[in-house]
Every structure is written in structure tokens, then in C-alpha cells.
Amino acid sequence: AQTVTQSQPEMSVQEAETVTLSCTYDTSENNYYLFWYKQPPSRQMILVIRQEAYKQQNATENRFSVNFQKAAKSFSLKISDSQLGDTAMYFCAFMKRLQGAQKLVFGQGTRLTINP
Amino acid sequence: DAGVTQSPTHLIKTRGQQVTLRCSPKSGHDTVSWYQQALGQGPQFIFQYYEEEERQRGNFPDRFSGHQFPNYSSELNVNALLLGDSALYLCASSRPRGGRVETQYFGPGTRLLVL
Numbered sequence: 001a002q003t004v005t006q007s008q009p010e011m012s013v014q015e016a017e018t019v020t021l022s023c024t025y026d027t028s029e030n031n032y033y034l035f036w037y038k039q040p041p042s043r044q045m046i047l048v049i050r051q052e053a054y055k056q057q058n059a060t061e062n063r064f065s066v067n068f069q070k071a072a073k074s075f076s077l078k079i080s081d082s083q084l085g086d087t088a089m090y091f092c093a094f095m096k097r098l099q100g101a102q103k104l105v106f107g108q109g110t111r112l113t114i115n116p
Numbered sequence: 117d118a119g120v121t122q123s124p125t126h127l128i129k130t131r132g133q134q135v136t137l138r139c140s141p142k143s144g145h146d147t148v149s150w151y152q153q154a155l156g157q158g159p160q161f162i163f164q165y166y167e168e169e170e171r172q173r174g175n176f177p178d179r180f181s182g183h184q185f186p187n188y189s190s191e192l193n194v195n196a197l198l199l200g201d202s203a204l205y206l207c208a209s210s211r212p213r214g215g216r217v218e219t220q221y222f223g224p225g226t227r228l229l230v231l
Contacts, residue, residue: 035219037222043204043224044222044223044225045159045206045208045222046222047221050219093158102164102218102220103149103161103174104151104159104161106158106160107158108157108158109156109157
């Protein structure tokens with residue numbers, strides 16, 4: 001079974017700073033996908049960024065980028081120029097690539113607070 | 117373009133009762149997954165529906181059941197409620213094709229409190 005571990009329960013940074021959230025996972029699969037989801041206090045889960053394991057290039061989405069280390073099974077999220085609206089719970093998630101059903105396996109989350 | 121919608125937003129039940137939660141997928145999506153998120157935890161996969169059939173199930177007892185309708189909307193039913201069923205129930209929709217992973221889009225959730 002796959003497991004996802006987020007070792008930082010809480011983080012806090014000042015606005016405009018850069019912050020990195022850690023995620024490690026355990027799997028014997030070779031084809032899979034990794035995601036970072038954001039859940040603001042209003043609670044709707046929003047996709048931040050996704051990474052396909054077969055792609056060596058790290059994914060980026062504006063101020064959000066990942067550092068994907070497949071051999072180390074590490075998938076960290078970097079937020080540059082952090083904004084107050086980035087305050088949220090951040091979840092790292094894993095999905096096997098297979099036909100049919102595809103379920104997400106989530107980590108425990110990191111509560112990120114951006115201070116003014 | 118309507119996103120994933122869920123109803124109701126909040127629900128209070130007592131132990132032993134039964135509850136039904138509803139989900140309408142994002143336009144164009146035909147697959148619905150349900151997750152349970154306990155307070156302070158990451159979501160846990162309950163099951164997934166595609167073509168009106170349960171396609172995969174997580175580690176949840178048979179008290180949790182579901183249904184998918186021809187219009188792709190879905191219901192989650194929980195019987196014989198326990199205090200431990202108190203959680204945020206999230207619905208996610210997607211449109212996976214040919215093994216290609218499609219992103220799951222989440223609804224706002226239903227907050228269930230069992231007293």
C-alpha cells in the first residue's frame with residue numbers, strides 16, 4: 001500500500017517570503033502521479049500542482065513549483081513570493097497510474113500561515 | 117461552468133441514524149469519488165463510482181454505501197451512524213480515460229456531526 005508523509009504539521013512565514021513544504025511517499029509502483037492540493041479555511045480543496053512520475057522536469061505553476069526526487073521518493077512544494085491568500089492546509093497526494101479506478105492517497109497535511 | 121456541488125453543507129444526526137449525502141459532478145465528468153476527512157487529518161478514500169457501479173473501495177465498513185445515477189450524480193449513504201463518523205465528507209469528480217490520470221476536482225464538502 002502507498003503511504004504519504006508530511007513531516008511538518010505547521011509552518012508560518014512572512015508575506016513575500018519563500019516557503020517549502022515537504023512530502024515523502026512510499027510505493028513500489030513506477031508509474032504514478034503526485035499532487036499538491038490546497039484547502040483554505042473555507043474548506044474547498046483546490047489543486048495547486050501535479051507531477052507525472054515519468055517526467056523528469058519539475059512542474060511549475062506561476063509562484064508554485066515542485067522539487068521531485070523520484071529515487072528519494074520526495075516531492076516538495078515551493079511557494080515563492082507568498083501571499084496572504086496562500087494561508088491554508090496543504091495536502092500532498094499520490095495516485096497510481098492504472099486503468100479504471102484511480103484513488104488519491106493523502107498525507108496528513110501542513111497548515112501554512114502567511115503573516116502580514 | 118458549474119463545479120462540483122454537494123448537499124447539504126452541514127448535517128447533525130444522532131447515533132444509530134442513517135444519512136444520505138449528495139454530489140453533482142463537474143460538467144463533463146462521469147466519475148465520482150468520495151472521501152472522509154476527520155478533523156485535522158487528510159482525506160481518506162471511501163469509494164469511487166463510474167457507469168453507475170462501484171469501481172473501487174477503501175477500508176470502510178459496509179455501513180457506507182453509495183449510488184450513482186444516469187446523470188452521473190452520486191449519493192453516499194451511511195447507516196447505523198457512530199460518533200466516529202463525524203467528519204467532512206468530500207466528493208470529487210473526474211473523467212479518467214484509457215489509464216490517463218485526470219485531476220480530481222473537489223466539492224465544498226458536507227460537514228456531518230453525529231451526537
